Every structure is written in C-alpha cells, then in structure tokens.
Amino acid sequence: DAGVIQSPRHEVTEMGQEVTLRCKPISGHDYLFWYRQTMMRGLELLIYFNNNVPIDDSGMPEDRFSAKMPNASFSTLKIQPSEPRDSAVYFCASSLLAGFSGANVLTFGAGSRLTVL
Amino acid sequence: SQQGEEDPQALSIQEGENATMNCSYKTSINNLQWYRQNSGRGLVHLILIRSNEREKHSGRLRVTLDTSKKSSSLLITASRAADTASYFCATPTGGTYKYIFGTGTRLKVLA
Numbered sequence: 001d002a003g004v005i006q007s008p009r010h011e012v013t014e015m016g017q018e019v020t021l022r023c024k025p026i027s028g029h030d031y032l033f034w035y036r037q038t039m040m041r042g043l044e045l046l047i048y049f050n051n052n053v054p055i056d057d058s059g060m061p062e063d064r065f066s067a068k069m070p071n072a073s074f075s076t077l078k079i080q081p082s083e084p085r086d087s088a089v090y091f092c093a094s095s096l097l098a099g100f101s102g103a104n105v106l107t108f109g110a111g112s113r114l115t116v117l
Numbered sequence: 118s119q120q121g122e123e124d125p126q127a128l129s130i131q132e133g134e135n136a137t138m139n140c141s142y143k144t145s146i147n148n149l150q151w152y153r154q155n156s157g158r159g160l161v162h163l164i165l166i167r168s169n170e171r172e173k174h175s176g177r178l179r180v181t182l183d184t185s186k187k188s189s190s191l192l193i194t195a196s197r198a199a200d201t202a203s204y205f206c207a208t209p210t211g212g213t214y215k216y217i218f219g220t221g222t223r224l225k226v227l228a
Binding site for chain 1: 165
C-alpha cells in the first residue's frame with residue numbers, strides 16, 4: 001500500500017481564493033482525520049470521519065472550512081475564502097479500529113503546506 | 118484545547134545518551150500513543166500503551182504509563198543522530214476515537 005496520499009504537497013494562493021486539499025486514505029481503513037499544524041497552536045484536530053460519515057467537526061475553525069468524504073477512498077478539505085491565518089500544514093490520517101481494544105493507530109500522510117498571501 | 122502536554126519542549130543530547138520525555142494528560146484514557154515527526158514530514162506511530170499496562174518496550178524505546186498521575190514517559194536509549202525529531206503523545210478524548218496530540222518535544226541528538 002502506498003500509504004495515505006495527500007495533494008497538493010504545497011499550495012500558495014492569494015487571500016480570498018478557494019483552496020481544496022485532497023486525501024486518499026489507506027484502503028480498508030474506516031477512520032479518517034484532518035489535522036492542522038502551526039507553530040503557534042501545534043496539531044489541531046479539525047474533523048474526523050467513520051465509514052465516510054463525519055463524526056466530530058467541532059475543531060473546524062469557522063464556516064469557511066468544510067470537509068467531505070464522498071466514498072471510502074477520497075476526502076477533501078475546502079477553505080473558501082482563504083485567509084492568511086489559514087497558512088499551515090494540513091495533515092490527513094487514516095486508521096482501522098483495532099477490534100475490542102478500542103485503539104486506533106493513525107497513519108499520516110506527508111501533509112499539504114498551505115500559504116495564503 | 119490540548120489534551121497532552123509534553124515536557125521538556127526541547128532537548129539536546131549527545132549521541133549514545135538516553136533521552137526522556139514526558140507527557141501529561143487531562144482526562145481518563147484507554148490508551149496512549151507516541152508519534153515521531155521528522156522535519157517536513159508526517160507523523161509516524163512509534164508505540165501504543167493501554168491503560169492496564171504500566172510499561173512497554175519496543176527496540177530502544179521504553180514507555181511508561183501512570184494513570185493515577187495521568188502521565189506517561191518515553192525513553193529512547195542509546196540515542197542516534199537519526200532520532201532527531203519531534204515527539205508527540207496522543208490520547209483519545211471523552212471515550213471517543215478523537216485523538217488529541219500534545220505540544221511535542223523537539224529532540225536534537227548531536228553526533
């Protein structure tokens with residue numbers, strides 16, 4: 001398996017533009033997480049899905065952010081309109097719930113570095 | 118809000134020495150995980166310890182968990198330059214699969 005695949009790896013855009021980040025989780029994994037990482041706030045969980053259904057989006061900063069998972073092999077995180085404070089590295093991670101143990105081990109993608117000018 | 122807080126924030130040691138970093142968390146958990154992040158890369162899972170375990174080993178890694186103190190420690194023995202990275206603890210919150218990461222410890226191993 002190629003692991004969790006994110007695109008684009010780098011994105012530079014102007015304030016007000018729409019940004020779409022993409023993620024392909026590991027085949028067979030039933031959880032998908034979107035995190036954002038900045039120096040100031042560290043790693044923040046934005047939203048996570050289970051079997052393509054959003055379970056908790058309480059970390060999504062504002063209505064400008066939206067995430068979808070139309071099928072088990074694809075998810076998007078969209079920012080519209082983007083602002084300079086959205087500049088960060090966005091990570092997607094997927095996992096498979098380990099049966100009765102209730103533990104999820106997350107496999108992360110390489111991240112998408114977003115710069116909003 | 119942060120569930121886990123690592124200590125120290127940064128650590129610099131010589132190759133061959135041991136590195137210890139600590140994590141404190143706020144709520145009851147059923148497991149705690151440690152991850153490593155090399156510069157410019159995604160996080161990589163290192164080790165998982167369950168709430169009914171007190172200590173776990175994996176190669177040069179040793180993790181302890183004290184649920185009464187809500188704390189965990191990660192020990193890397195005989196460190197190598199390749200261990201230079203940031204290390205994070207992660208815990209599930211509120212009985213969910215919502216994993217919250219700590220602030221991280223930046224480890225630098227000098228050759």
